[in-house]
Amino acid sequence: MRVFNIIFKDLKVLLTDKKTLGLLIIMPIILTTILGAALGGTFSSDSDKRAIKIAVVKEYDFAYEKDKFMEFPNNNFLFQNMNQEQLKGLETYMENFSGEFNPEEMFFDGFLDNNDMKKMLQYQVLDLEKAKELLRNNEISSIVILPEDFIYNMYVNFFPLPYRNELDIKIINNPDNYIHSQIIEGIMNSFAETSDISIIGKVTYFETGIDEGIDMMTLSNSEEIIQSFYTIIEEAKVQIEEENVDKQKPLSSIEYYAVAMTAMFILFAAGEGAYLLLEEKDNLTYARMTVAGIPKSLIAIGKYFTIFSFTLMQILVMILYSTLVLGVDWGDKWLVALITLCTTFSIAGLGTMLASMCYKSGNYKMANAFSSILIFLLALIGGSYIPIEVLPKFMHNLSNFIPNGAALKAYNSVMLGDNIIQILPFLLSLIGMGVVFTIIAVYILNTEGGIKNVKYNSAKT
Amino acid sequence: MSLLKVNNLKKYFKEVKAVNGITFDVKKGEVFGLLGPNGAGKSTTISMISTLFNPTSGEITYNGESIVEKPKAIQQKLGVVPQEIALYPTLSGLENLKFWGHAYGLRGSELNKRIEDISQVIGIKDRLKDKIEKYSGGMKRRINIGAALLHKPDLLIMDEPTVGIDPQSRNHILDTVLKLNEEGMTIIYTSHYMEEVEYLCSRISIMDMGEIIASGTQEELVDIIKGQKKINIKLDHVDDTLISIIKTIEYVEKVETHENEMILTTQNGENIFKDLISKTAETESNILSIDIKKPNLEAVFLHLTGKALRD
Known part of the structure; x- marks a missing residue:
């Protein structure tokens, strides 16, 4: 009960201090609102106005490449042993296929003009020079180049024969808009990769059939099988439209900064916690508690859970505010709760470690340095100012091993729909940091002179 | 009958002999005075009696039990009023008293009753809901005393409780000490104000440079310079x-x-x-x-x- 009494009292002390309350609760709310609104264009996919603008350049000649595809059997040794009747049949089949399957329609109508994709992307088909001019003027974020043989390769890849050509979609990015560039690359990769699923399936079918000695025309003419390929292709398109597009959906600025500010300002809770033990000693209340028979370890545990409770309160306030007022969707509530617990565990450990260092040294230099310098450095590395993706790779990696960085990545991951397996590395990192910080704090407080020899007035003899 | 015995007590901080072999005893029901200038070693002595730190050597017993070996023997029976204000300034007087009451294991209606009684004793009932930081120096001192009285200690140690306050609050505190003593509480009162010690204490030890240079009743001490x-x-x-x-x-x-x-x-x-x-x-x-x-x-x-x- 005594420990709850200490926690309750400490929380009251923190909450009755207007300066602390302003810094730890009000400030992140204000900053999230301001940054989210001000930087809306950078991240948002909420409206057409904010959709990423790209240019698509066609370097292929559709009619020529379609004809080239029709010439395909003439240039391939696999068809050299076919008789005239078979070749005629194949030709008719290819004409039907090329009439029904249109690679341009698949890419533009089925993929880029998909309703979900349109919320994210606005494209215009331009020639390369014009596209480059727009890119230089920052009017578009990227140029997507569909190269020579794109149509031919698409026909070959999707035609029910055991062939697969490389689909090479080129992208020219705007170096000033790294985030958008990354998103475009992700989207195009997903298109190529998803197409591969059906193509690999097709190639495998034919290779297996040929290995079994089945005639290739028999394989190609099997109505049931061919129908299944169209189904695969259709399903592949669905995959492109729904799964992959959503997967790459960027966070809105409000979503990003709700997490980023939460992750940053919980560091201030650790910073405030750093003052708790030494302040208690300086106020002579530490000595008074000792005289009242409260074990010194209990006082330290009380501080730990005070920081834990306050951090938890901060995060809950931010989640509630951003959800109810700003409309942020934090994702699966159980995963969010799990991340929150791991984060508070880590921050409580950090705060207690700093508090023990201040107590041991007998001054507030460590707490002051943390609050005035380190927090801002950690916030930068952890992605609270600018998205982590923009940072150099070593900083990106480093952010996994600082509490705010790991927390931000975990929350963002859940916002994007990731599951517990995908956020597990971040959770383990947070727990690991919490354990290390706590062990250091206990070690410091247990060393001689750490928490002993308290007196009512250190200036007196 | 001696409630507290201090025998050849020493406390050294490296080269500094803060307390250097003092011996005295405090009888049940008396107001015992420790008189001496700043730096005489009074607060260090009080800190050792309060179990805040261990002596370098020597013995302190409470009702015959060593408090160095068994600090719990004295902690719940001891009330300490430190010289400095040991309270939470951003909390109200009431919140402070509740916290310190809880610290001594008081709960619910018992705690509320004690707070009511104590606020009456220290004369601060009307201002209990104000924050400590809004109090005058004298009022802070009174709450500081009140926090030490909540658990009805048998022995109350007051370390220079009237430093830097107005005469009215000072008189109130001195009267409170006498009243508590009349009710049976044993009190150790340290001060460098000779008049206060003369007014309150039945027996006095005079400290200087970490040593007790004279002990006795007021009359006995004055007889030294008869x-x-x-x-x-x-x-x-x-x-x-x-x-x-x-x-x-x-x-x-x-x-x-x-x-x-x-x-x-x-x-x-x-x-x-x-x-x-x-x-x-x-x-x-x-x-x-x-x-x-x-x-x-x-x-x-x-x-x-x-x-x-x-x-």
């Missing part, structure tokens, strides 16, 4: 001739001057007036007033150490 009196004489001017002549008077042991004032230390001082007046008349100085000071603890301290309590 017959010695201080005479303050104000003159229109003081010169060397006058000082030389005064020094020749029988029973005058010491002559100190401060501007136009002479302080004479005498034995059987009543007998020197005739000589004092006649000898002064021989010089060019004129006596403006004469004040005879009775022996007190200040004088005892001065006699024993050669310095004033507030030096």
